[in-house]
Amino acid sequence: MAGRAQPVNPWFGGGAAVLVAALILGCLAAVALRAEPGAGLGAADWRAVRFTLWQAVLSAVLSVAFAVPVARALARRRFAGRRMLITLLGAPFILPVIVAVLGLLAVFGLNGWLSDVLGWAGLPPLRIYGLHGVVLAHVFFNLPLATRLILQGWQEIPAERFRLAAHLGAGPGAIWHLLERPMLWRVVPGALAVVFAICVSSFAVALTLGGGPRATTIELAIYQAFRFDFDLGRAALLSCIQIIVTLIAALLALRAAPSGGFGAGLDRPVRRWDADGLGLRVLDGVAIATAAGFLLLPLLAVVLAGGPGLAALPVSVFQAAAMSVLVAAGSTVVLLVLAVPMAAGVAAGWRWIEAAGLLGLAASPLVLGTGLFVLIYPVADPFSVALPVTALVNAVMALPFALRILVPRARQVVADHGALAASLDMRGLAFLRLVLLPRMRAQIGFAAGLGAALSMGDLGVIAMFADPQRATLPLQIYRLMGAYRMEAAAAAALLLLVMSMAAFWLLDRGGRWHAEA
Amino acid sequence: MLRLEGLRIVQGDFTLRADLEVAAGRRVAVIGPSGSGKSTLIGAIAGFVEPQAGRVIWDGRDMTAVPPGQRPLAMLFQDGNLFPHLSVARNVGLGIDPRLRLTAEQRARVAQALERVGLAGFEDRRPGEMSGGQQSRAALARVLVQGRPLLLLDEPFAALGPALKAEMLDLVAGLTEESGATLLMVSHDPADARRIADEVILVAEGRAEPPVATAGLLDNPPPALQAYLGD
Numbered sequence: 001m002a003g004r005a006q007p008v009n010p011w012f013g014g015g016a017a018v019l020v021a022a023l024i025l026g027c028l029a030a031v032a033l034r035a036e037p038g039a040g041l042g043a044a045d046w047r048a049v050r051f052t053l054w055q056a057v058l059s060a061v062l063s064v065a066f067a068v069p070v071a072r073a074l075a076r077r078r079f080a081g082r083r084m085l086i087t088l089l090g091a092p093f094i095l096p097v098i099v100a101v102l103g104l105l106a107v108f109g110l111n112g113w114l115s116d117v118l119g120w121a122g123l124p125p126l127r128i129y130g131l132h133g134v135v136l137a138h139v140f141f142n143l144p145l146a147t148r149l150i151l152q153g154w155q156e157i158p159a160e161r162f163r164l165a166a167h168l169g170a171g172p173g174a175i176w177h178l179l180e181r182p183m184l185w186r187v188v189p190g191a192l193a194v195v196f197a198i199c200v201s202s203f204a205v206a207l208t209l210g211g212g213p214r215a216t217t218i219e220l221a222i223y224q225a226f227r228f229d230f231d232l233g234r235a236a237l238l239s240c241i242q243i244i245v246t247l248i249a250a251l252l253a254l255r256a257a258p259s260g261g262f263g264a265g266l267d268r269p270v271r272r273w274d275a276d277g278l279g280l281r282v283l284d285g286v287a288i289a290t291a292a293g294f295l296l297l298p299l300l301a302v303v304l305a306g307g308p309g310l311a312a313l314p315v316s317v318f319q320a321a322a323m324s325v326l327v328a329a330g331s332t333v334v335l336l337v338l339a340v341p342m343a344a345g346v347a348a349g350w351r352w353i354e355a356a357g358l359l360g361l362a363a364s365p366l367v368l369g370t371g372l373f374v375l376i377y378p379v380a381d382p383f384s385v386a387l388p389v390t391a392l393v394n395a396v397m398a399l400p401f402a403l404r405i406l407v408p409r410a411r412q413v414v415a416d417h418g419a420l421a422a423s424l425d426m427r428g429l430a431f432l433r434l435v436l437l438p439r440m441r442a443q444i445g446f447a448a449g450l451g452a453a454l455s456m457g458d459l460g461v462i463a464m465f466a467d468p469q470r471a472t473l474p475l476q477i478y479r480l481m482g483a484y485r486m487e488a489a490a491a492a493a494l495l496l497l498v499m500s501m502a503a504f505w506l507l508d509r510g511g512r513w514h515a516e517a
Numbered sequence: 518m519l520r521l522e523g524l525r526i527v528q529g530d531f532t533l534r535a536d537l538e539v540a541a542g543r544r545v546a547v548i549g550p551s552g553s554g555k556s557t558l559i560g561a562i563a564g565f566v567e568p569q570a571g572r573v574i575w576d577g578r579d580m581t582a583v584p585p586g587q588r589p590l591a592m593l594f595q596d597g598n599l600f601p602h603l604s605v606a607r608n609v610g611l612g613i614d615p616r617l618r619l620t621a622e623q624r625a626r627v628a629q630a631l632e633r634v635g636l637a638g639f640e641d642r643r644p645g646e647m648s649g650g651q652q653s654r655a656a657l658a659r660v661l662v663q664g665r666p667l668l669l670l671d672e673p674f675a676a677l678g679p680a681l682k683a684e685m686l687d688l689v690a691g692l693t694e695e696s697g698a699t700l701l702m703v704s705h706d707p708a709d710a711r712r713i714a715d716e717v718i719l720v721a722e723g724r725a726e727p728p729v730a731t732a733g734l735l736d737n738p739p740p741a742l743q744a745y746l747g748d
Contacts, residue, residue, distance in 0.1 A: 008519055300737060423594075425586025426615035434617060438602045 006348055007431040008414060009420040013345020016338045019394060024359045027371025028243060034374045035240050036233030044213060045234075046220040047242060051210075055131060055217070056199035056249075059138035060192045067146035067191065068138065068184065070291040073372035074147070075154035085292060091293070094450060094498070094504050096457025097204035098136070098474045102481075102493045103298025104128070104137055104209075106305050110468060113301070113360070133209030134217075138202065142195040144295060149194065153187035154180075163341035193256040197249035201242065201364035204459040208478065218242045219366045226370065226464055236374065239367040250361040299497075306494025309487040320401035321499065322475035323387065324456050327472055328503060330391035331391070331455035332448050335398050339447060342399075343406035344436060347414040357403040360396050365460035368393045378405045386465035389473065394455035402447040409443040410436065445511015449504040456500045473499070519562070519667060519699060521725070526554070526561050526573035526731045532562040533557055535571075535725035537711045537718065541666070544693060544700040545728050546723055547722035548712035556595075558672050558718075558725050562701065563592050575667065581597060586615070591663040593673035598656040605631065605655045606640035612659035620672050630658040634688065650681045654688070668693060670702035707746060708728065 041049075092100070092313065107113050108128050115125030128136055157179055163177050203219035210216060217225070218238055225235040345353045372389050376382045382389070413436055421431050439442070459474040466475055473496045480489035524535040533554040539545050547555045559568035562573055564585035572581045579587050591612070599608045600681060609627045610619050619627070631637055634654040645654050653674055670689070674682045690713040693700045704710055710717050716728035716738075721741040736747055 012592075278667070343686060417592060417600060420597055420600070421615075422565070422585045423563060423592045424611050424615045426585070426611065427586070432613075432617040434611075 007418050007427050008348035008436065009345050009346040009428045010348035010353075011349070012078070012341040013343070013353050014350055017345065017353040019349075020338060020342075020399065021359055023358045023392075023396065024363050025376065026367070027368045027517075030371040030374040031236045031239040031367060034232060034370075035236040035373075037237060041237070041241070044216075045148060045221060045238060045241075047213060048218050048238075050214070051131075051215060052200055052202075052217045052245065053204070053382065055215075057136050058131075058135050059142060059199045060063070062135065062148045062189050063139050063142040063195045064346060065152070066143050066291070067150050068188070069287040071147045071150035072180070072320060074151055077281075077288070079282050080290075084485055086148075089148050092141045094453035094457070094500060095141075096301075096459070096474055096493075096500055097141075097498075098208065098459050098477050099302055099457065099493045099497045100140055101137060101205065102477070102490055103300075103303070104133070104140060106132075106135060106301035106490075107297050115296070117318075118214070129209055130212070130215045132468070133204070133212075134205055134215060136207045137196075137209055138199050138299065141199060142175065142293070142376050143291065143363045146191045146195055147291070149334045150184070150187055150193040151321040153183045165345045165389055172277070173199070177491045190253075190256040193253040197253035197361075200245050200249045201366075203364075203366055203463075207459070207463065208481070214300030218245065219364055220395060222366045223464060224371060226373075232370075235440055240368050241369045242364055243362070246364050246367070247362045254361070256356070261403065266498040275336055291332040302490065302493050302497060304368075305490035306486075306492075306497075312472065312488075313491050313495070314488060316378070316471075317473070317480075317488065317495065318472045320395045320471045320492075321495060323471065324499065327391045327394070327462075327506055328452045328456040330388065331394040331398070332452040332507070334392060334395035334413060335402055335443065335451040336448055338395065339399055339402040339406055340437075342441070343403060343410040344432070345439075346403075347410035354403060354407060357378070357399050360399045362498050363396075363443035365393055365397055365458075366464065368396065369461040369464045372461075376398040382466045383470075386470055387472075389465055390458070390460075390462045391455065394458050395451065397458075398447075398454050398483050399453040403452055405443050405447045405450070406440065409440050413439045419491045444513045445508050448511070453500045453505055455505040456503050475483075509513075518576060519701075520572075520574040521562070522572045522574060523572035524561065524573065524725075525569050526557055526566055527569045528557065528566075531557075531720075533720070533725065534723060534731055535561075537725060537727040539699060539701065539718075539728055541699055542667050542693075542697050543716055543728070545702070545715050545716045545718055546731065547701060547703045547720060547725075548705065548707060548742075548745075551705060553720045554723070554725070555705075555720050557669050558720060559592075559701065559703055563590060563669055564588050564665075567595070577715075581619045589665050590667035590669055591660045592669040593660065593664040593671065594657055595672050595675060598659075598673060599652055600642050603643075604640065605636065605642050605644070605647070605658075607643070608655060609659045609662055612661075612663040622700045627658075627664055630661040630735065631655070633661060633692075634658045637690050639679050649677055650685070653677065653681075653685050657685070657688060657692065661696075664696070668698050670700070672703050680710070683712060689713065690745075711735060 010497060057224060065497045074082065107124055109115065110125050110127060112126070120126060160181055165178060170178060199218055202217050203223065206215065206217040206220040210220065220240055221240045222235050222242065225231045225238060342353050342357055376385060417435050421435060426434065457474055462472050462475050471479065473492065477492045477496065479487050480492060518539050518540040521535040521537050526533045537557060547558060549555050559565055561568050572579050574580065575589055606627055607617060609630055610617055611624050613619060613626065628640065631639060632679065634650060634657050636654050636658060639647065639651065644655065645656070656673065656740060674685045677685065686709060689700065712732050714731050717731050717734050718728045719726045719742055734742065
């Protein structure tokens with residue numbers, strides 16, 4: 001279509017993209033300029049770099065290794081609750097880290113259920129602080145993601161191929177060689193790269209389950225340099241290292257990543273003729289039951305441990321909850337104000353806008369936090385703007401995901417209705433109001449739900465910036481844990497879980513409510 | 518009067534030339550083999566396809582650089598002529614004001630147009646709740662309120678059954694009769710042309726020929742048309 005028949009004005013999206021790029025690049029530049037290379041990296045810093053890479057490799061390999069049998073079982077079995085289980089595999093994305101950590105401690109911790117079982121058998125209890133705990137939590141979060149990515153690979157094998165293989169008399173071994181192994185060869189590197197990229201900027205998991213000289217990630221080292229040593233120069237230097245690591249990991253992931261991941265159509269099982277043997281059925285059953293248990297037991301533990309304490313929650317928790325709602329609301333508004341015009345701009349043909357949105361993948365929350373601190377410090381007290389900064393950083397971190405949801409739909413709406421709108425002389429705001437926004441409602445609701453839930457559960461920048469009087473709910477839970485008030489922490493975690501899920505559900509449903517197909 | 522003056526449209530290695538005039542108030546069918554460039558020709562007149570050379574002139578005014586929505590024409594596409602999330606009344610109202618800020622008098626015009634096409638009382642329906650024929654009628658109601666002197670149809674009724682398509686063509690003939698609008702309609706079915714078109718523009722072998730009287734052309738087809746029509 002001719003360029004002049006364009007109903008969308010791409011300038012707003014272009015402006016938003018420039019703002020985002022300026023913010024991210026500004027933070028990176030501020031960090032780079034503030035870094036003090038004179039001091040150099042000490043032994044502890046190098047240990048943090050090695051630990052960051054090592055735990056990310058372990059987390060990626062274990063997540064993907066466990067995900068393959070689970071994805072295979074889900075791909076070739078039909079059973080009641082299959083759809084729900086697959087939906088549930090998407091849930092960890094919006095599950096607050098601190099909630100999962102409390103759940104994992106309740107199941108796998110020193111006084112957890114598993115240690116109790118081991119105790120009856122006369123075995124010593126588990127100790128999950130340190131590398132074990134960090135990797136365990138990362139597998140908890142990324143096993144579902146890896147399963148979805150690999151399941152998608154399985155679903156993309158056309159059903160006709162399995163039919164042909166069955167017709168030719170191929171058994172499970174032959175199918176593995178003919179169809180499954182080549183698919184995994186294609187999909188697994190991408191899944192590994194994505195999980196690795198997520199785990200190299202791990203902060204909240206390392207903060208709660210790691211720590212100490214032997215289990216500190218770079219992000220955690222930035223926080224410690226900043227909070228405990230008040231050494232902004234070293235924090236900035238560490239941030240530079242983190243930028244390099246994140247950037248390489250993000251490039252790897254973008255290169256190798258399988259498309260989709262939010263993809264629909266995962267709930268369609270393919271009829272298989274090769275996997276009816278009893279042995280394979282038991283194997284698949286065990287894989288699914290183990291994965292479901294691994295994912296659900298910690299959540300069940302949060303509910304059971306948190307329930308009794310709900311009635312006696314301290315006032316500080318409710319104040320923090322109110323702060324979290326405020327931050328999440330602000331972050332969601334910022335996210336949409338940036339993402340919707342950017343998606344419209346991409347749909348209008350300004351492809352570079354999408355690249356600006358991806359810049360968020362190159363920065364980690366603590367790096368952005370350090371950069372913003374450096375930038376704000378000369379003009380204002382950074383601690384007084386902790387909440388707006390948190391909301392802003394959360395929005396920027398959620399932006400790549402929001403664009404991934406919004407851009408394809410915006411493109412489709414413009415392709416479907418652009419010519420009709422142009423022939424009616426409907427342009428700019430009229431097109432936005434009458435066509436684009438109504439047709440994108442479901443996607444906007446979904447993106448807003450993700451953004452709100454991510455922000456609600458975020459324990460990152462806020463830990464850097466908060467003073468004792470101010471806390472969001474995740475930070476307050478962390479403080480309660482630090483004070484060994486585990487019952488209050490568990491109850492607050494249950495509250496946070498409900499709030500995050502409710503925020504997602506409300507916005508996602510709101511977008512789809514009464515929406516036309 | 519519509520005049521295509523030395524028009525040359527290039528798309529990849531496909532070139533279409535047109536040098537012709539259509540008199541005001543005529544109903545003209547554009548026929549030719551598939552892939553010959555019928556829709557491309559209509560697209561160039563509507564402003565969606567940019568010609569490499571030549572001019573599109575309406576009543577002596579050069580429209581070549583005018584954006585699609587500001588040309589003195591109404592157009593119906595092959596599909597997607599209604600916004601699925603807007604009610605029929607709002608879809609029709611877009612023909613009066615693309616920002617949908619309608620006065621009471623304008624809303625009355627929308628209701629009248631719906632009545633004229635046989636959709637009285639359908640104001641609040643969504644397109645998805647109506648049959649294909651009713652959707653076509655709603656789109657024609659919008660054409661009616663647009664009140665443009667030139668109407669372009671790019672096979673909007675192709676998905677309808679033969680009886681329904683004939684019904685729509687008769688409705689189009691009636692509407693253009695009343696308004697005196699000039700009609701250009703793409704068709705791959707000579708029967709459509711015989712039904713309502715005074716003249717036919719044949720598009721074949723990279724050229725759009727000047728219009729000639731329908732009956733004469735179809736009864737004594739030139740070789741290019743004969744190849745397309747078959748026996």
